[in-house]
Structures are given as structure tokens and as C-alpha cells.
Amino acid sequence: MTTDTELTDRLAALRDGPAVGATPEHVRPDDTWARGRRHARRARVVQTVVVAAVLAVVLGTGTVGWLKAQQPDAIAPAGATDGLALPDTFDDVATWAPERALDSGPFVALQAGRHGRLLGGTTGVLAAVGPDGSVGTLDLPGLLPLDGSADPAETVAISASGRYVAWFYEDADRTSDALDTTRVVADGVGRLDSLTGEVEQFAFETQAVVGNGLGFAGEDLLVPIWEPLGGSRTAATAVEVLAWRSGADEPETSAVPVAFDAGLPFAVPGVDGTLVDSTSRWVRFVTADGVVARVPTPAGPGSWLAASSPDGPVTVLRQVRGTDAYRVLRAGTTGEAPSSVDADHDLFAVVGWRDPQTVVGLEYSSDRPPAYVAIDLVDGSSVQLSTFVPSRVGYALPLVAADAWTAPVAATGEPADPLDPRLLYGVPLLAIGLGLGGLALWRRRARI
Amino acid sequence: MRGSETPDSFTEFVVARREALLRTATMLTGDPHDAEDLVQVALARCVPRWSRIEDDPEPYVRTVLVRENVTRWRRRRWRETTVTTLLEPDAAPDHAGALGEVDALRRALAGLAPKQRAVVVLRYVEDLPEDEVAHLLGVRRGTVKSQAHDGLKRLRALLDQTGEKVSV
Numbered sequence: 001m002t003t004d005t006e007l008t009d010r011l012a013a014l015r016d017g018p019a020v021g022a023t024p025e026h027v028r029p030d031d032t033w034a035r036g037r038r039h040a041r042r043a044r045v046v047q048t049v050v051v052a053a054v055l056a057v058v059l060g061t062g063t064v065g066w067l068k069a070q071q072p073d074a075i076a077p078a079g080a081t082d083g084l085a086l087p088d089t090f091d092d093v094a095t096w097a098p099e100r101a102l103d104s105g106p107f108v109a110l111q112a113g114r115h116g117r118l119l120g121g122t123t124g125v126l127a128a129v130g131p132d133g134s135v136g137t138l139d140l141p142g143l144l145p146l147d148g149s150a151d152p153a154e155t156v157a158i159s160a161s162g163r164y165v166a167w168f169y170e171d172a173d174r175t176s177d178a179l180d181t182t183r184v185v186a187d188g189v190g191r192l193d194s195l196t197g198e199v200e201q202f203a204f205e206t207q208a209v210v211g212n213g214l215g216f217a218g219e220d221l222l223v224p225i226w227e228p229l230g231g232s233r234t235a236a237t238a239v240e241v242l243a244w245r246s247g248a249d250e251p252e253t254s255a256v257p258v259a260f261d262a263g264l265p266f267a268v269p270g271v272d273g274t275l276v277d278s279t280s281r282w283v284r285f286v287t288a289d290g291v292v293a294r295v296p297t298p299a300g301p302g303s304w305l306a307a308s309s310p311d312g313p314v315t316v317l318r319q320v321r322g323t324d325a326y327r328v329l330r331a332g333t334t335g336e337a338p339s340s341v342d343a344d345h346d347l348f349a350v351v352g353w354r355d356p357q358t359v360v361g362l363e364y365s366s367d368r369p370p371a372y373v374a375i376d377l378v379d380g381s382s383v384q385l386s387t388f389v390p391s392r393v394g395y396a397l398p399l400v401a402a403d404a405w406t407a408p409v410a411a412t413g414e415p416a417d418p419l420d421p422r423l424l425y426g427v428p429l430l431a432i433g434l435g436l437g438g439l440a441l442w443r444r445r446a447r448i
Numbered sequence: 449m450r451g452s453e454t455p456d457s458f459t460e461f462v463v464a465r466r467e468a469l470l471r472t473a474t475m476l477t478g479d480p481h482d483a484e485d486l487v488q489v490a491l492a493r494c495v496p497r498w499s500r501i502e503d504d505p506e507p508y509v510r511t512v513l514v515r516e517n518v519t520r521w522r523r524r525r526w527r528e529t530t531v532t533t534l535l536e537p538d539a540a541p542d543h544a545g546a547l548g549e550v551d552a553l554r555r556a557l558a559g560l561a562p563k564q565r566a567v568v569v570l571r572y573v574e575d576l577p578e579d580e581v582a583h584l585l586g587v588r589r590g591t592v593k594s595q596a597h598d599g600l601k602r603l604r605a606l607l608d609q610t611g612e613k614v615s616v
Contacts, residue, residue, distance in 0.1 A: 010553055011572035013473065017550060021480030022470040029459040032488050136539060264584075293553070301513025444519055 041444065046442055050435045055429035063083030065419040084108060084162055085410035087133035090388035090398045093125065096418040097225070100128050105194020108407075109398040111135065112152040118422060126156060126193070128165070129398065135410030140190060141199065142169030144210065153265040153399055154213040155186075157221065160269055162401035162403025164246070165192040166209050169201060181228045183236050184210040189223050189251070191244060191246035202250050209236040213265035216402075218273025219246035220288035222254060224261030235277045243288040256289035257413075268350055345373050345382060352405035360405045362384065385409055451512035457502045462491060463507065469513060475569045476517045490516050514570065514584045521562035556606035560599055567592055572596035 083106060093113020107128040113139060116123035124146030125137045144155045144167070156167040168186035179185050190299040204225065211226035221244040229235040239263050242252035260277060267275040267286075275286045285292040347361035354360050354374045363373050367395065371387045386409065418424075466487060473483035473490075488515040494501065496576045501508045557565055563585070571592065578596075584588045 007603065010549070011557075012575060014471075014550065014553065014573050017471065018467075020484045020551075020554060021472060022474050023480075024470055025482045027466040027470065027491070029462040032462065032491045033454040033458055033495055035488065036492035036498075039492060040496040047553060076460065113530050169601070289477045327571045385535060417549050444523070 012017055021214070024184065025415040026348060035377055042446065046406060046446075047439060048437060050439055054431045054435040058428040061419075061424060068417050068419045071364070072385045084404050084407040085127060085131040086386055086387050086400075086404050086407050086423075087131075087132065087412045088409050089412050090129065090386060091133070091135060091412075092399065093127040093135055094415045094417045094421055095122065097125075097127055097263060097416070098136050098418060100130075101197070102192055103197030104128075104136075104193065105165075106131075107165065107194055107401065108404045110138075110152060110156055110158050111398045112146050112166065113137070116420060120208070126152060126167075131407075131410060133410065134416065138165070138192075140165070140167050140169070140172060140192065141201070142187070142190065143167050144170055144184060144186060149263070151213075155210060156399065157213070157215050158401050159216040159219045159221070160248075160273060160398050160402035161219060162370060162404060163195055164216065165194060166190065166214055166216070166223075166244070167192075168214065169214075170312075174207070179207045179228060181207065181209060181233050183226075183228070183234070186210050189214065189221075189244070191221060200249070202244070203233065208357055211236060211238055211248065212261060215267050215275055216269065217275045217287045218269075220244065220273075220403075221251070222256060222261070222264065222275070222286075222288060222363065223251060224258065233401040235333075245288060254288055256286055256288065258283060260291065269352060310346065345375065347375075349372075352402050354385075354405050372400075376414065394428065409410055455502070457476075457505075457576065458495075458498055459571040461502075461509075465509075469509065471502055472510070472569065473513060473517070475554070475557055475573060476514070476566055477520075478560075478562075478565060482520075484519070486513060486517055487589055511584060514566065516587075517562075517566065517583075518585055519568075524530065552607060552610045556603050556610065559606045563587075564595050564602065569596040570602065571596045 012253055018088035018250055043188055052176050078083055080365040087108060090111065093111055093115075095114060097113065097115065110128045111129060113125055113127050113135075114150070115125040116122055126143060126146060127135050127137045127141060130133055136223040140156075146152055146155070147274065157166065158165055163294070167190050169188055169190045170185070171187035174187050185207045186204070186209075187207055188201055190199060190201045204229075209228065214221065214223045223242040223244060224238045225240050225242060226238050228234045228424045233326070240259040241256045241261055242251035242257065244251035264275070266278045270276055270285070272293055275288060277284050277286065281296060283295045285294075318371070321355040345361060345363045346365045348364040349362045350361050351372065352360045357376050357377050359377060360372055360374050363371050369387050373382050373387045374385055375382045384404075459477045469487045470480075470483055470489070471540060472484045474480050477486055490509060493512050493516065494505065494509050497508070498505070508605045513578050520581060531534075557568065560568060566585060570576045571578065576584070578592045585592070
């Protein structure tokens with residue numbers, strides 16, 4: 001019988017025994033040394049190739065990412081006023097557009113876009129366009145979702161100078177006073193001062209239905225308050241309009257008739273700080289203090305689009321198709337026959353004023369790129385101001401600050417289109433991982 | 449030719465220590481031919497670093513030897529080519545009794561699983577502390593203890609099968 005100790009003693013005794021079956025002479029120093037040198041040379045070649053490949057991938061990805069992230073150089077327009085310039089091109093919001101600092105205003109325009117998510121898919125975002133055409137997303141607290149077919153004009157607005165941005169917000173923590181409605185609702189309205197970065201929020205006493213949006217008359221924000229009509233879950237009506245004046249801490253009830261807000265998202269800011277809305281019967285010119293004028297639309301065929309100028313209320317007509325030219329007409333407050341100006345542009349909308357006699361329209365045409373054009377109402381001459389990428393046709397258009405229409409046009413460079421960060425960081429990491437893994441595997445498997 | 453490139457210190461070390469290295473390798477692998485290849489590969493792997501270890505190469509060479517063996521049995525495990533070649537008995541032992549016992553012990557060792565055999569060889573033949581065995585094999589100290597315990601138990605069983613009497 002042997003004990004554990006005896007067994008381990010017997011094992012220890014093997015230390016000094018012969019290498020049974022093996023032939024020491026088979027292990028030759030010269031052959032072994034040569035074998036080791038060959039393996040070392042192969043290892044150096046493999047390591048060099050792998051490191052070079054990984055470096056190439058990392059540097060290539062980094063360079064592409066850096067180049068794509070470069071913002072176009074700002075081209076300062078000659079004689080720019082108020083720091084605003086009108087970009088000659090409105091580009092799409094890049095999927096991985098960088099976030100813009102809230103105090104980097106004034107902004108030229110707001111645009112809706114889609115932002116990529118790291119785990120896949122996209123989400124709706126609001127972006128601000130700078131005077132140099134650069135586009136960056138804004139992080140506005142509680143901003144209502146801009147997904148699906150939501151038109152940003154219904155939930156956000158920009159002041160004439162581009163200093164203020166306003167938006168309806170939702171309060172995720174609000175648990176009481178929830179409206180029983182299928183309509184989009186808001187818990188309050190927020191206002192960003194893009195010069196200081198200050199964000200102010202005004203909570204509604206009860207939730208309000210988001211009706212036809214909100215808008216600026218100059219720097220004064222007009223906020224229509226809607227509520228369900230007769231307890232209906234689907235119908236709603238405007239009940240009052242709040243005016244949040246520049247410099248004021250919170251909104252006050254406005255003298256603007258509630259009936260006006262029906263056209264707010266389509267209202268055209270005038271050069272004198274008024275909003276202009278048109279119906280089939282009337283053209284209305286409104287400030288935060290109330291309606292300035294109401295002018296009957298001229299009789300005759302065609303749909304009317306209206307805008308005001310310091311010369312007095314003006315209405316602008318887009319004539320129906322069927323004639324060779326699309327004419328811009330103007331009419332005064334006295335009801336005189338509108339003068340006619342030939343302008344070979346298919347105007348879809350009037351969006352602002354470049355000066356008291358030059359209106360800015362949005363042109364959609366099958367044979368031209370979509371563009372904003374300025375049309376002189378006296379001699380009919382026109383000039384193209386800005387274009388936007390064709391993919392935006394039929395999509396939510398930029399909300400341009402009214403004063404930007406009066407600013408010089410600035411050329412923009414290639415839009416920034418940052419690389420997907422998953423590629424920017426994932427590909428180099430993957431390359432490094434594969435390189436290290438491949439090296440480790442090679443070292444394990446390589447016959448020596 | 450190549451012989452002229454080989455440093456004298458390498459030649460001297462290999463000639464002096466190859467038998468001892470082969471002895472350990474034979475016990476680790478359980479196969480003399482595998483042991484020869486294992487020793488050559490371990491020595492070849494040390495060539496790039498020879499200038500740094502030539503003053504005292506034995507610890508480094510033994511570490512490479514053990515780790516190369518671990519790599520091999522891990523590779524063989526997932527290739528499902530378990531090696532259980534038992535050592536052949538010595539052809540002509542001079543002292544039948546003593547050498548028969550040694551031979552039986554070697555054959556029993558070869559019958560252990562590779563990992564268990566490595567633990568038993570390093571722990572009891574090479575007399576390395578548990579911590580160092582764990583470090584060399586890339587396992588926890590607890591694994592070394594349990595494998596050593598199970599290895600001895602298995603060894604006794606194998607020796608028992610060959611007719612030896614062992615007790616716990």
C-alpha cells in the first residue's frame with residue numbers, strides 16, 4: 001500500500017529519470033536556431049502587414065470623417081446687415097449633423113430633418129441654419145416630435161431678426177389636466193434667445209391643442225390657444241391668442257382676433273413686422289397689437305397670396321395655369337384695379353419681402369430647380385436668391401427669418417456631412433480588433 | 449552554413465539541457481515524439497529573445513514549453529483529437545522491480561487528461577508552487593488544487609489497474 005506522500009515522492013523522483021522514448025539528439029541546436037529565425041522573420045512580415053493595414057483603415061476612416069465633418073468656410077457677404085446673410089443654397093440636414101450651441105444665433109432659418117440613432121433608424125430633429133449656410137441641430141427642451149408628416153411650421157417659429165426661436169413643448173411629467181383629444185397637444189410654449197442661449201418656458205394653465213401653429217410679428221411671438229370644440233376628441237377651436245413681446249418675461253393676452261390664427265402657419269412676415277394672412281375674401285395685416293388692415297381680395301380668377309410692404313398693404317396674385325406667363329399683380333388698400341407685372345415664374349407661395357417693392361416667392365417648376373426668387377413689382381425683373389436641394393420639394397420647407405430676405409446672399413460651400421459615428425469609430429475599432437485577433441490567431445496557429 | 453550563425457550560448461544550453469527538457473515535455477505530452485517537437489518549438493520561440501535571456505534561459509524556456517503545451521492541448525481539444533498514447537514499457541530494464549514501478553508511473557501519467565497531467569507534472573514532478581502552476585497554465589489556483597487532487601486520485605486508480613497497491 002502506498003500513501004499520497006509516497007506517490008508524490010515517486011513523482012518527484014521522475015525529475016531525475018531519463019526521457020523515455022525521446023531522443024535528445026533529435027533536438028539539434030543549429031536546426032532549432034534556424035527554425036526560430038525563420039519564424040521570427042515571418043512574424044515580423046505578418047506584423048508589419050497587419051499594422052500597416054490597420055493604420056491604413058484607421059487613418060483612412062479618420063481622414064474621411066474629418067473631411068466630411070468640415071463646415072464650409074463662411075463667405076462674408078459684402079455689406080451684410082445685422083449679421084444676417086441669406087445662404088444661396090439650403091441643404092438637407094445631414095443625418096449626423098452636429099449639435100449647434102444655443103447661443104450661436106442669430107439664425108437665418110430653421111429646418112426639420114432626420115438625425116441618425118446609434119442603435120439604428122432616425123428621429124426627427126430641428127436644425128438651425130447659420131449665416132454661412134452651416135446646419136446644426138437644436139436641442140430644444142420638450143420640443144414636440146417632428147416625426148412623420150409633421151410640419152415644423154406648426155410647432156416652431158423664428159423671429160424676423162433670427163434672434164428668437166419659439167416652440168410648443170410637452171411636459172413628460174405632467175399627469176393632470178390631460179386633454180382627452182386625438183389632436184396634438186402642448187403643455188406650454190418655449191422661447192430661445194439665440195444671442196444669449198437663454199431658454200424661457202411658459203406653461204399653459206391647462207394643456208392646449210396645437211392648432212395651426214405659432215408665428216412672429218417682428219420680434220413679438222403670437223401663440224394661439226386652442227381647445228377641444230364642445231368636448232369633441234377630434235374637433236378644436238381657437239379661444240385666444242397670446243402675445244409674447246420681445247423682452248417680456250411671459251406672454252399676455254393679445255388683441256389679435258382669435259379668428260386670425262387660422263392662417264398663422266401660412267402667414268407671411270412683412271418687412272414692417274406684421275403678419276399677412278389671406279383667405280378667399282380678405283387679406284389681413286396683423287401685429288401683436290391687433291389687425292392693422294383688412295383688404296378685400298380682388299375679384300377674378302386665380303388664387304391670391306398676400307404680403308404687406310411699408311408702402312401699404314399689397315396683395316400678390318399667382319395666376320392660374322392656362323396662360324403662358326405667370327403674372328404678379330399688386331393692389332392697394334383703396335380697391336383700385338391691380339397693376340400687372342409680368343414675371344415668368346411659377347410662384348407657389350409668397351414668403352417675404354426683400355424691400356418695399358420686391359417680393360420673395362417660392363418657385364416650383366418642372367423645368368427649373370426649386371428656388372426662392374425676388375420679383376420687382378414695378379418692372380417685373382427678377383433674381384434668384386436661394387435654391388434648395390430637389391429632395392426637399394414636397395417636404396417641409398425652411399422657415400426663414402423675415403429679415404434674412406433683406407440680407408445679402410452669401411455663397412455656401414459644400415455642406416458638412418459628417419460620417420456615421422458608428423463607422424467613424426466602429427471601423428477603426430473593428431480593424432484594430434481584427435488585426436490583434438488575427439495576429440493572436442496567427443501566432444497560435446503558425447507552425448514554427 | 450546556418451551553424452555558424454548559432455550563438456555558442458544557445459548551442460551549449462541546448463546540448464546541456466535538452467534531455468531535461470525532453471523529460472518534462474514527455475511527461476507533459478505523454479508522447480515522446482510530441483515531446484521532441486514541443487521542445488524544438490519552445491526553443492525556436494525563444495530565439496528572437498535569446499540575447500535577452502541567455503544569461504539564465506532555463507526559466508523562460510520552461511515557461512514557453514509549458515504554455516506551448518497548453519496551446520497544443522487546447523487546440524487538440526476542439527479538434528477532438530485527444531492524445532492518449534501510453535508510453536511503451538522500457539525494453540530492457542536492468543532492475544526489473546524499481547524500473548517497473550517507474551515505468552508504471554509514467555504510463556499512468558500518460559493516461560491522465562492533458563490538463564490534469566500538466567498540473568500533476570508541474571506540481572509534483574517539477575515541484576512548482578500552486579500559484580506558479582496556475583500562472584503557467586492560465587487557470588485559477590483553485591483549479592490547480594482540484595486538478596492536483598483529482599490527478600493523484602486518478603493516478604492511484606490507474607496504478608491499481610496495473611497491479612500496484614495504493615492507499616489514500
